[in-house]
Amino acid sequence: MLRLRLTFAALVLAALLGSITSSKAQSPWGEGYLPNVPVISQNGEIFKFYEDLVKEKTVVISFIFTSCRDICPIVTARLAQVQDILGDKVGREIFFLSISVDPVVDTPEKLRDYASAFGVGRGWTFLTGKPEDMHLIRNKLGERIRGLSDHSNTLLLYNDRTSEWSKDSPFSDINSIAINIKSMNPDSVRVHDEQARSAPSASASLNSVTDLSTAAGLPGQHLFIKTCAACHTVGRGIKIGPDLLDISSRRPKDWIVRYLVDPQKMRAEGDPAALDLAARYPAVRMPTLSLSENDAADLTSYIAALSYGARADQQVGHAHSGHDHH
Ligand code: HEC
Structure with a gap:
């Protein structure tokens, strides 16, 4: 004061x-x-x-x-x-x-x-x-x-x-x-x-997670790049929000869809997982983006695809990385 x-x-x-x-x-x-x-x-x-x-x-x-x-x-x-x-x-x-x-x-x-x-x-x-x-x-x-x-x-x-x-x-x-x-x-x-x-631009590295999905134009992809990638990575660590790697195996699918559609409502209803997340990321809230359930489902599958890609990339990455050259 x-x-x-x-x-x-x-x-x-x-x-x-x-x-x-x-x-x-x-x-x-x-x-x-x-x-x-x-x-x-x-x-x-x-x-x-x-x-x-x-x-x-x-x-x-x-x-x-x-x-x-x-x-x-x-x-x-x-x-x-x-x-x-x-x-x-x-x-x-x-x-x-x-x-x-x-x-x-x-x-x-x-x-x-x-x-x-x-x-x-x-x-x-x-x-x-x-x-x-x-x-x-x-x-x-x-x-x-x-x-x-x-x-x-x-x-x-x-x-x-x-x-x-x-x-x-x-x-x-x-x-x-x-x-x-x-x-x-x-x-x-x-x-x-x-x-x-x-020079390779910074955006290339920022978006390279999304590039992992070789099948361009997957449902959810455009939305993810436009609205989620600013705050989340898949397999590249915490950005503004949590790393979404393997989210589908960490949370029930219907929880993810409900959360994507209206995270604010879930916090208001006292959903323990939503409240716990809010406590762990105090400065920024996952925004309510007015997504439809279809969008949310598309996004969930897209993130699953990215997770799969990121895992594959980790394996390939290990093979190429300096640590493993001998
Ligand atoms: C402005 C930044 C921002 C944007 C944009 C954003 N999120 Fe989030 N997200 C967060 C933050 C911060 C959290 C942590 C929870 C909270 O805010 O209460 C979160 C939490 C999550 C969670 C829960 C993660 C877990 O570990 O349970 C999921 C899933 C998620 N976001 C998916 C998405 C998707 C999909 C999009 C795009 C449609 C998106 N987010 C857009 C910031 C963002």
Whole structure:
């Protein structure tokens, strides 16, 4: 509580400083358009929104709130995949900003837990602040998005040096999101494209689990890649949620289907396994994705197929790995 009060005192101070030093607009969309209000990061640092976080940078802006239980955690999870593809460009040329639309609840501590649950790296700042300041930022950016109703599902791309705006859906193909982001920097895009062609991309390794299934277009596959792979692996360890390897042998099939259809309901009903999972993964909830039972069944079989593939891959992997070369 004390910490929170200090935080707000600091914000008020920063707000005062901000009003003293704020200067005139230069570009039509940057300074003067984007508020220069004080915001506070997941690490408790105070920034001036425009000057410190946007000015002369390329930014990828998303809107979040940590208590969201349906679609929005996926936005962050998918952005984390995009960050992996962009690698060390994030934090150098490109900066990710995730802005809380629920600043009263989303304290810096909550944002820090949230960010670490998604394994976010350098150059990605989660922001909260005084409600009226956050509202101002959101409104200004909302004008760019046109229609705030889809705020949580839109990525806003902006290059302050060129004053160019663009937007993308977090549900587009991860590689194409990364390319769109890179193309915001006209001078760097050619080089990067060359690199992208020659180097195996991070997404390839992220998705290689799914590539294990040689039969492309299995039922459930598309859904899995689009909505589950951001948070789960099959046989490659815990990501944001548990490793789903052999889930069908660890849980009754009808439990899995019910869980996929409505995990929130199962927690509300006090299902012991669902509650135990929630306790083990406190920062992020498995979202309720409005899946049909058919989708859930397709997904379950697809995960079983991946588990089988992952086991086979482990055997092949052993044969190829350095440990076993003699
Ligand atoms: C935003 C991240 C996220 C997304 C997207 C997501 N999950 Fe989860 N999932 C979790 C977390 C976290 C848990 C741990 C339980 C909890 O949240 O209460 C979980 C739990 C599970 C479990 C139970 C695992 C066990 O060990 O019993 C299954 C099965 C599962 N998810 C499958 C899926 C499938 C299939 C999809 C895609 C349709 C999916 N999840 C999408 C985060 C996610």
